[in-house]
Amino acid sequence: MASNLNVDAAHIGVVVLSAGTPEAMTAVMDKWLDEHFGIEVHGTDMQVIANGSITVMITYKRNRAERR
Numbered sequence: 001m002a003s004n005l006n007v008d009a010a011h012i013g014v015v016v017l018s019a020g021t022p023e024a025m026t027a028v029m030d031k032w033l034d035e036h037f038g039i040e041v042h043g044t045d046m047q048v049i050a051n052g053s054i055t056v057m058i059t060y061k062r063n064r065a066e067r068r
Contacts, residue, residue, distance in 0.1 A: 007061060010062075011061055011062050012042075012059065012060075012061065012062065013059070013060050013061070013062045014057060014058070014059050014060075015032065015057070015058050015060070016055055016056070016057050016058075017029060017032060017055065017056045017057075017058070018053055018054065018055045018056075019053070019054050020052065020053050020054070021054075022054065025054045025056065029056060032058070036060070039060045039061065039062075039063065040060060040061040041058060041059070041060045042059045042060060042061060043058075043059045044056055044057065044058050044059070045057045
């Protein structure tokens with residue numbers, strides 16, 4: 001699924017979360033979303049790896065450009 005974010009790359013953030021079970025992933029995602037309340041999420045991508053671990057990539061719009 002392609003999305004037109006229509007913002008500079010400096011305003012796009014990506015985070016990868018991982019956990020060993022669906023329940024743990026729910027807890028990790030809930031914690032991250034609670035800590036980043038109010039951000040604009042543009043997409044998520046979930047992958048289950050052969051060893052059973054789960055990873056989720058979240059693409060979001062940063063509130064302002066962050067310096068590295």
